Amino acid sequence: MIDPTIVDYDGMIPNNVGLNADPRLRRALERWHPGYLDWWRDRGPEGFQEKLVYLRTAISVEPEGWAKFGFVRMPEYRWGILLAPAIEDRKIGFGAHKGEPAWQEVPGEYRAMLRRLIVVQGDTEPASVEQQRHLGVTAPSLYDLRNLFQVNVEEARHLWAMVYLLQKYFGRDGREEAEELLSRRSGDRDSPRLLGAFNEATPDWLSFFMFTFFTDRDGKMQLHALSQSGFDPLSRTCRFMLTEEAHHMFVGQSGVGRIIERTCQAMRQAGIDDPNDIERVRALGVVDLPTMQKKANLHFSLTLDLFGSEISTNAANAFNASLKGRYLEDQIDDDHLLLGAAYPVLRLKDGHIVEEKVPALSALNMRLRDDYVADAASAIERWWNRIIARAGIDYRIRLPHVAFNRRIGEFAAIHADPDGNLLSEEAWQRRRDEFLPTTADNLFIESLMRPVTEPGGFASWIAPPRAGIDGQPGNFEYVKLAG
Ligand code: BYC
Ligand code: FE
Ligand code: FE
Numbered sequence: 001m002i003d004p005t006i007v008d009y010d011g012m013i014p015n016n017v018g019l020n021a022d023p024r025l026r027r028a029l030e031r032w033h034p035g036y037l038d039w040w041r042d043r044g045p046e047g048f049q050e051k052l053v054y055l056r057t058a059i060s061v062e063p064e065g066w067a068k069f070g071f072v073r074m075p076e077y078r079w080g081i082l083l084a085p086a087i088e089d090r091k092i093g094f095g096a097h098k099g100e101p102a103w104q105e106v107p108g109e110y111r112a113m114l115r116r117l118i119v120v121q122g123d124t125e126p127a128s129v130e131q132q133r134h135l136g137v138t139a140p141s142l143y144d145l146r147n148l149f150q151v152n153v154e155e156a157r158h159l160w161a162m163v164y165l166l167q168k169y170f171g172r173d174g175r176e177e178a179e180e181l182l183s184r185r186s187g188d189r190d191s192p193r194l195l196g197a198f199n200e201a202t203p204d205w206l207s208f209f210m211f212t213f214f215t216d217r218d219g220k221m222q223l224h225a226l227s228q229s230g231f232d233p234l235s236r237t238c239r240f241m242l243t244e245e246a247h248h249m250f251v252g253q254s255g256v257g258r259i260i261e262r263t264c265q266a267m268r269q270a271g272i273d274d275p276n277d278i279e280r281v282r283a284l285g286v287v288d289l290p291t292m293q294k295k296a297n298l299h300f301s302l303t304l305d306l307f308g309s310e311i312s313t314n315a316a317n318a319f320n321a322s323l324k325g326r327y328l329e330d331q332i333d334d335d336h337l338l339l340g341a342a343y344p345v346l347r348l349k350d351g352h353i354v355e356e357k358v359p360a361l362s363a364l365n366m367r368l369r370d371d372y373v374a375d376a377a378s379a380i381e382r383w384w385n386r387i388i389a390r391a392g393i394d395y396r397i398r399l400p401h402v403a404f405n406r407r408i409g410e411f412a413a414i415h416a417d418p419d420g421n422l423l424s425e426e427a428w429q430r431r432r433d434e435f436l437p438t439t440a441d442n443l444f445i446e447s448l449m450r451p452v453t454e455p456g457g458f459a460s461w462i463a464p465p466r467a468g469i470d471g472q473p474g475n476f477e478y479v480k481l482a483g
Contacts, residue, residue: 002016002017002018002021003016004016004017004061004083004084004085004086004236005060005061005062005085007059007060007061007080007082008020009059009078009080011026012030012033013026013029013030013033013079013080013081014057014058014059014078014079014080014081014082015080015081015082016061016081016082016083017081017083017164017168019081022168025167025168028167028175029081029163029164029167032163032167032175032178032179035179035182036159036160036182037075038182039126039182040074040075040129040156041075043126043129043130043133043185044074044129044130044133044152044156045074045129045132045133045135045136045148045149045152046133046134046136046137047136047137048074048136048145048149048479049073049074049075050073051073051074051479051480051481052071052072052073052479052480053071053072053073053074053145053146053149053478053479053480054069054070054071054146054469054470054472054476054478054479055069055070055071055072055074055077055146055149055150055153056068056069056150056470057069057070057072057077057078057080058080058082058157058240058243058244059080061082061083061084061085061240063243066243069469069470071480074149074152074153077153077156079153079156079157079160080157080160081160081161081164082161082240083233083236083237083239083240084236084237084239084240085236086232086236089101090102090232090235092230092322093228093230093325093329093330093336094228094319094322094325094326094329094336094337095230095319095320095321095322095323095325095336095337096320096321096322096337097230097321097322098322098336098337100230100322102230102231102232102235103230103231103232104232104233105169106169106170106231107230107231107321109321110321110323111170113317113318113321113323114231114234114323115166115170115173115174115177117226117234117318117323117324118162118165118166118177118234119162119166119177119180119181119194120194120195121162121222121223121226122158122159122161122162122163122166122177122181123181123184123193123194123195123198124193124194124195124198124219125155125156125158125159125162126155126156126159126181126182127184127186127193127195127198127199128151128155128186128198128211128215128216129152129155129156130185130186130187130193131186131187131198131200131201131202131211132148132151132152132202132208132211134203135148135202135204135205135208136148136149137451138204138205138449138450138451139205139451139452139453140205140451140452140458140459140461140462141452141457141458141459141462141464142452142453142454142455142457142476142477142478142479142481143458143464143465143468143469143476143478144205144255144462145478145479146469146478146479147251147255147469148208149479150247150251151212151216151247151248151251154244154247154248157244158241158244159181161237161240161241162181162237163178163181164237165233165234165237166178168233169233186198186199187199187200187201195305195306196302196305196306196407196408197215197218197302197303197305197306200302203442203446204442204445204446204449205255205449205462206256206259206287206292206295206445207295207299208255209251209252209255209256209259210252210256210295210296210298210299211252211299212248212249212251212252212255213249213252213253213255213256213299213376213379214252214296214299214300214302214303214376215299215302215303215306216245216248216249216252217249217252217303217372217375217376217379218303218306218307218372219245219248220242220245220249220375221327221368221371221372221375222306222368223238223241223242223245224238224242224327224328225324225325225326225327225329225368226238226324227239227242228324228325228326228329228330229322229323229324229325230321230322230323231323249379253379253383253384254383254465255462256292256383256384257383257384257387258462258463258464258465259286259287259292259461259462259463260289260292260384260387260388260397261387261391261463262286262460262461262462262463263281263286263287263288263289263292263461264387264388264391264393265391265463266281266284266285266286267281267284267286267391267393268391268392268393270284272284273393273394275288275289275290275393275394275395276288276290278290278291282444285448285460285461286460286461287444287445287448287461289388289393289395289397291437291441291444291445292397293397293398294435294436294437294441295437296380296397296399296400297400297404297405297418297435297436298405298436298437300376300399300400301400301404301405301406302405303372304369304402304406304408305406305407305408305409307365307366307368307369307372308365308408308409309365309408309409309410310345310346310347310363310365310366310409310410311345311358311362311363312362312363312364312365313362315361315362315363315364315365316359316361316362316364318364319338319361319364320361326364326367326368326371327367327368327371327372338359338360338361339361341359341360341361342357342358342359342360343357343358343359343360343363343366343367344356344357344358345357345358345363345366346402346403346410347410348403348410348411348413348414351414351422352422353403353411353416353420353422369402373399373402376399377399380397380398380399384397385397398418400418400419400435401416401417401418401419401420402420403416403420403422404416404417404418404420404435405435405436415427415428417431417435418435448460448461453481455475455476455477455478456474456475456476
C-alpha cells in the first residue's frame with residue numbers, strides 16, 4: 001500500500017505515487033524527462049534560466065506545510081508528481097455510475113473520452129508557459145519576476161501531473177500523447193495548442209495579470225469539475241493542483257489591483273477626477289482605467305470560449321460517464337443524474353438573445369461558465385472595484401456580456417457590444433476600438449514595460465504589494481540577477 005502522506009524526495013522525480021515500486025512507469029517518465037527539459041529550455045522563460053529564483057516547491061500534500069521556499073535555478077526545479085490523499089472508500093458522486101466505488105483503473109468503455117479530457121487539460125499547461133515566455137525581460141520588479149516564474153514552474157508541474165496519468169494509465173497511446181504535449185506550440189500555424197485562448201499572445205504584464213485572473217480561473221473551474229471525477233487518480237491530481245492554482249489567482253487579482261491602485265493614487269495626486277481623461281492620466285506614466293476595462297473585456301471574452309458551446313453532447317457524455325462533474329458537485333443538493341432537469345441558457349433566436357430552458361445535461365458547459373462568471377464578478381468587486389471606490393474615483397470595472405466578442409458557440413456568428421446589444425458588422429467595425437485594446441493602447445502599455453531590477457524597486461505604473469512572499473521584507477532579492 002502506498003502511503004500518500006510520504007513524499008519520496010530522494011529520486012529524480014519527487015512523488016507520493018510509489019514511483020520506486022513501479023519500474024515500468026519510472027522508466028517511461030525518465031525517458032520523457034530529457035525532452036521535457038529541452039522544451040523548458042527552448043520554450044520556457046527566456047533568459048534567467050541560470051539565475052537563482054526564490055521559489056516554492058511542493059514537498060508534501062498536507063494542507064499545512066506542503067511547500068518549502070528556497071533559491072533554485074529553474075531547470076533544476078523539482079517537478080514532482082503529487083496526488084492529494086485518497087479518500088477512503090470514495091464513491092462516485094454523479095452520473096450513471098453514481099454510488100459505485102471510485103475507479104482506480106481506467107474504465108474501458110470511457111477510455112477515449114477520459115484520455116481526451118486529460119490531454120486537453122494537459123495541453124493548456126505548457127501552452128501558458130510558452131505564452132508567458134518573453135515577460136521576464138520587462139518585469140516591473142523582482143517580486144513580480146519571481147511570481148511569474150513561480151506560476152511558470154507550477155504550470156509545468158501541472159503538465160507533469162497530466163503526463164503521469166497518461167503514462168501510468170494509458171500505455172502506448174498515453175506515451176504518444178505525452179510526446180505530443182511537448183511538440184505542439186502556442187500560436188504555431190502548423191501545430192497549435194488545442195484551445196483558442198492558448199494560442200493568443202501575452203505581450204505585456206497587464207495581459208499577464210489579466211490572463212492569470214481570467215484564464216487561470218477557467219483552470220480553477222475545470223480542475224474543480226475534474227476533481228469530482230469517478231476516475232480517482234484524476235480527482236486526486238486535480239485536488240492537489242488546486243492548491244497551487246490559488247496562488248495563480250492571487251497573482252492576477254493582486255497584480256491588476258496594484259496597477260489600479262497606482263493609477264488612482266497618481267490621479268488623486270494630480271487632481272484628475274475624470275477617469276476618461278485618458279491623455280492626462282497616461283501622461284502620469286500610469287495605465288488609465290478605461291484601457292484596463294478594455295483588456296478585461298478581451299481576456300474575459302477569450303476565456304469564455306474555453307467553456308465550449310452552449311449545447312454540448314460532449315459535456316453531457318462526460319457527466320453521464322461520471323468523468324467530469326459540476327463545480328462543487330458534492331455540495332449540490334439534487335439527484336446528480338440530471339436526467340429530467342432543465343437549465344436556462346442564453347441563445348440566439350431569430351436575431352435576438354433570449355433565455356431558453358434546455359435539458360440540463362446538454363447545458364453543463366454553461367452551468368460551469370455561469371459559476372465562473374459569478375466567481376470572476378465577485379473577485380472584481382472585492383479586489384478591484386473596492387480599490388477604485390476607496391480612492392473616491394467614480395468608475396467601475398465590469399464584465400462584458402457573454403455575447404461580446406465570441407468565437408465559440410452561439411454568439412460566434414454575431415457581434416454585440418459589452419452590454420449585449422447586437423451590432424451590425426459595420427457598427428462593430430466602427431466601434432470595436434471603444435471595447436477592445438487598440439494598437440495605440442497596446443503601444444502605450446508597451447512603452448511602460450521597462451524592467452525594474454533593483455531589490456525593492458517598482459515600475460511607475462504598479463504599486464508595491466502589501467506583503468512579501470513567504471514573509472520576506474520589501475527589499476528582498478527574489479531573483480539573484482548578478483552572477
Ligand atoms: N478552442 O462540445 P463542445 C487551465 C472544440 S484552463 C478550440 O462545445 P466540449 C489553465 C471541442 O474540443 C482549463 N476548440 O465542447 C489556465 C470539440 O471538439 P471535438 C483547461 C474548442 O468538448 C491557465 C468541439 O469544439 N481544462 O487549466 O464540451 C494557465 C465541440 O465542443 C474550444 C479543460 O478545458 C476552444 N475554445 O468542451 C494554465 C478541461 N471549445 O471533440 C492552465 C478539459 C470547444 O468535437 N476539457 N472546442 O473534436 C474539457 O472539458 C472540454 O474539452 C472543453 C470543451 C470544456 C474545453
Ligand atoms: Fe495549471
Ligand atoms: Fe494556473
